[in-house]
Amino acid sequence: MKFDKTLDVQRAMAIYAHPDDAEFGMAGTVAKWAKAGVEFTYCMVTNGASGSQDPDMTRERLRDIRAAEQSEAAKILGVRNVVFLEFEDGYLEPTIDVRRAVARQIRIHRPDVIFTMDPTMRYGGGYVNHPDHIAAAEVVLRSINPDASTRQMLPELWQKEQLEPHKPKALFLMAFGEPDTIVDVSDVVDVKIKALLAHRSQIDEDSVDFIKGWMKEAGKKKRYAYAEGFKVLRFEEDGAPPRDARREGRRAPQARGRRASRSTTPSPRARRSR
Numbered sequence: 001m002k003f004d005k006t007l008d009v010q011r012a013m014a015i016y017a018h019p020d021d022a023e024f025g026m027a028g029t030v031a032k033w034a035k036a037g038v039e040f041t042y043c044m045v046t047n048g049a050s051g052s053q054d055p056d057m058t059r060e061r062l063r064d065i066r067a068a069e070q071s072e073a074a075k076i077l078g079v080r081n082v083v084f085l086e087f088e089d090g091y092l093e094p095t096i097d098v099r100r101a102v103a104r105q106i107r108i109h110r111p112d113v114i115f116t117m118d119p120t121m122r123y124g125g126g127y128v129n130h131p132d133h134i135a136a137a138e139v140v141l142r143s144i145n146p147d148a149s150t151r152q153m154l155p156e157l158w159q160k161e162q163l164e165p166h167k168p169k170a171l172f173l174m175a176f177g178e179p180d181t182i183v184d185v186s187d188v189v190d191v192k193i194k195a196l197l198a199h200r201s202q203i204d205e206d207s208v209d210f211i212k213g214w215m216k217e218a219g220k221k222k223r224y225a226y227a228e229g230f231k232v233l234r235f236e237e238d239g240a241p242p243r244d245a246r247r248e249g250r251r252a253p254q255a256r257g258r259r260a261s262r263s264t265t266p267s268p269r270a271r272r273s274r
């Protein structure tokens with residue numbers, strides 16, 4: 001699927017903390033891309049076991065309920081693979097174990113685009129962001145540089161598991177504030193709502209108008225009935241020198257070479273991890 005002139009997407013991956021996070025922020029985009037033939041993978045980092053105020057609920061029961069709800073929502077949207085990493089909900093930190101688990105999935109599924117939340121969002125609009133959201137998003141940023149993309153980072157992944165490094169073409173951050181990219185999801189809004197309502201332990205019909213309201217607001221500027229907004233970062237292909245270096249190289253190849261010998265300009269190998 002061609003997202004635009006420069007971004008061709010065959011595989012995409014959403015990496016997020018809890019079951020239902022992806023449905024809230026991006027299920028319209030997921031449904032739209034899956035319909036267009038993109039192989040979508042969900043990677044849910046925690047087990048969702050903290051998401052209840054019911055004194056009769058247990059963490060064990062809730063974990064199973066939420067995994068089933070997430071699988072159902074993914075099926076409705078046309079998501080091909082759902083990976084449950086099963087770290088404890090509410091206790092997530094960007095430790096090396098979590099980073100290795102996420103980097104492993106990126107190296108297995110090799111997505112062209114990764115979706116996650118914006119880890120710089122801590123509070124706003126009467127809302128304090130959940131620390132698991134921040135931790136999961138932080139892990140994703142670290143996976144792009146260096147965990148999933150750099151050969152000598154977590155070398156056991158390729159030495160023992162034959163998982164080669166991988167870097168996506170783009171990162172889509174679910175935007176809380178000012179998005180730079182608006183995706184029109186008007187024709188899949190009902191699919192998104194159906195997927196959200198699969199999370200029966202978390203939301204009910206009363207929340208639908210509220211969620212549709214967000215999507216209307218996101219679409220206003222572009223005059224889409226319903227939309228989802230993202231901040232998008234694009235990356236150079238592996239091995240390609242960054243644009244700045246290419247410009248510099250054309251202007252003054254010798255000067256660049258001298259600097260390189262003093263190691264102030266990164267070598268091609270080092271560039272990959274920038």
Ligand SMILES: [Zn+2]
Pocket residue numbers: 017018020021130133
């Ligand atoms: Zn969440």
